Amino acid sequence: MGKSEVKGTVTSLSSMFPAEETQKAAKMVEEKLSEKQNEMNQLKEFIADNTSLINLVQKLPDELHHDIMVPFGKAAFFPGRLIHTNEFLVLLGESYYTERTAKQTVEILKRRGKSLESKVDALKAVMQDLKAEASFFDSTASEAAEGLVEIREYEEDNSTKWASQSGSLELETPSVAEADNKMGASEDDDYARIMSRLEELEKEELAAEDNEENLEDEDEDANAVESDSNEDELTKAAEGDGDEDELTKPAFHRKKDEGYSYLDHGQRYSESPRKQLQQFNDKEPIEEMSNKYKHQDLTNQFASTGLTEEPVTKGEISHGRIIQEDTKTLSPSINASAPFEKKSVQTSKSEFDSSKAFTGSIVEHTQNLDKSSVGTNTTSLQSSGSQPSKPVSRFKMQRK
Amino acid sequence: MDSLRQEKIQKFEEFVDRRLKPDLVHAIVERDKIFDQQKIFSDLRKNIENLEKNSVTSLRTLVNLGSEVYMQAEVPDTQRIFVDVGLGFHVEFTWSEALKFISLREEKLERQIEEYTRLIASIKAQIKMVCEGIRELLQIPEEKTVEGRVF
Numbered sequence: 001m002g003k004s005e006v007k008g009t010v011t012s013l014s015s016m017f018p019a020e021e022t023q024k025a026a027k028m029v030e031e032k033l034s035e036k037q038n039e040m041n042q043l044k045e046f047i048a049d050n051t052s053l054i055n056l057v058q059k060l061p062d063e064l065h066h067d068i069m070v071p072f073g074k075a076a077f078f079p080g081r082l083i084h085t086n087e088f089l090v091l092l093g094e095s096y097y098t099e100r101t102a103k104q105t106v107e108i109l110k111r112r113g114k115s116l117e118s119k120v121d122a123l124k125a126v127m128q129d130l131k132a133e134a135s136f137f138d139s140t141a142s143e144a145a146e147g148l149v150e151i152r153e154y155e156e157d158n159s160t161k162w163a164s165q166s167g168s169l170e171l172e173t174p175s176v177a178e179a180d181n182k183m184g185a186s187e188d189d190d191y192a193r194i195m196s197r198l199e200e201l202e203k204e205e206l207a208a209e210d211n212e213e214n215l216e217d218e219d220e221d222a223n224a225v226e227s228d229s230n231e232d233e234l235t236k237a238a239e240g241d242g243d244e245d246e247l248t249k250p251a252f253h254r255k256k257d258e259g260y261s262y263l264d265h266g267q268r269y270s271e272s273p274r275k276q277l278q279q280f281n282d283k284e285p286i287e288e289m290s291n292k293y294k295h296q297d298l299t300n301q302f303a304s305t306g307l308t309e310e311p312v313t314k315g316e317i318s319h320g321r322i323i324q325e326d327t328k329t330l331s332p333s334i335n336a337s338a339p340f341e342k343k344s345v346q347t348s349k350s351e352f353d354s355s356k357a358f359t360g361s362i363v364e365h366t367q368n369l370d371k372s373s374v375g376t377n378t379t380s381l382q383s384s385g386s387q388p389s390k391p392v393s394r395f396k397m398q399r400k
Numbered sequence: 401m402d403s404l405r406q407e408k409i410q411k412f413e414e415f416v417d418r419r420l421k422p423d424l425v426h427a428i429v430e431r432d433k434i435f436d437q438q439k440i441f442s443d444l445r446k447n448i449e450n451l452e453k454n455s456v457t458s459l460r461t462l463v464n465l466g467s468e469v470y471m472q473a474e475v476p477d478t479q480r481i482f483v484d485v486g487l488g489f490h491v492e493f494t495w496s497e498a499l500k501f502i503s504l505r506e507e508k509l510e511r512q513i514e515e516y517t518r519l520i521a522s523i524k525a526q527i528k529m530v531c532e533g534i535r536e537l538l539q540i541p542e543e544k545t546v547e548g549r550v551f
Binding site: 056074081 | 440441443444447459461462463465466467468469470471472473474475476477478480481482483484490498
């Protein structure tokens, strides 16, 4: 587009994430993982002991007396017999004991077994997280060693309202550029046809966004009108193939700005449309896709507003409004994120974390798209790159 | 000259850290195990002496079935006691025989403990020597030994 300038920086990935440090981090994670593994083994032992004890307790009341060797200290035995075979003295903890029958003892032991199993499950979840971390670090280390280069391109629009977004745009465009570096060549043919269609829609989008910016400070009614108009555009676009993708995708890309936890979902959403674009150019899958996205659009809006603590005026909120306010929350949240999460690249790592952090509709979406995104996640960090909030930049990249 | 010294010092330190200290730890662990065994046998001896003193013929105890679940057990005749003599064997004893055996066992354990104590002391002495050597190399003044008043 004529009114935006493109600046760029090229940074070597190894300078951002030095290979040694990532390897150290990977080792630390592996150590933690082995610790958890030991705990897991211990817990499993306990569970096995518990079940064998349950069996024993159930068998003992079969006889009145059992002849046994009674231990006397640790180094001596007396021959003797077990008596009162239905009375068990069970330790409840804190030096409290209780006399119970065999049945009651079995119940106590079963309850203990359940709590042990829940502990094992929790530990498994933690271990999975650690494994994801470890694989993430390994891939980072190998990539840094290979000398991958991260290319950042900055777009500056003349309108000041987008100034705050440029920060977030920077974050998003690099991953797109990197993804393009890897994927672009093979997909150019497919894109060519769609590009022409999408270019037209880009202009429409820009116009719509500019309108939203200008009206941002006005009443909610005005925004509602805009949102309605946006929706009209969306619904109109629904008839076309690429149109839907065009509009819903940017909607999603904007949604990504809403909270970094959603970036992952946005990534996946943007990923699968791109993938599907590349793979199927049929109407039906795309329409289904866009329908899905629309639905997810809504849920994202509903859920994200809770996150970002912004007043949700109506069900359909103007996209532009969300973007501008949320990008401001986005940048600080990104700055505050843990270093290894690499928010700037929006890696697959955060995907795993966020999917665990949130429940409900969001989790469903991620699971739906997980299968499609898992393949891409494993390829590289950059390929899981998110789409920029503005369709312009992404398509610009792809055109190149 | 300094670099040579540094090298030597480093070698000494490495020697201490890698060989002497783990050896020390190992020896202490082994000695603790023998302490435990000694305690077990002395407890057993005291119990048997108690039984003898009170002429206890039968006994009621609580047996641990595992995971701290106990069941009552009765020992009708306490005259026969089976004592662990090592290598997985338990020998049937009367009280007096058991007491004799236990005292023999305790002597053996004491000798083992003494050996380990000597080993530990020698390792500690070696560590100290190496530290002194390092001190000399660094030419740090010797630590003054605390002198008590001699009357």
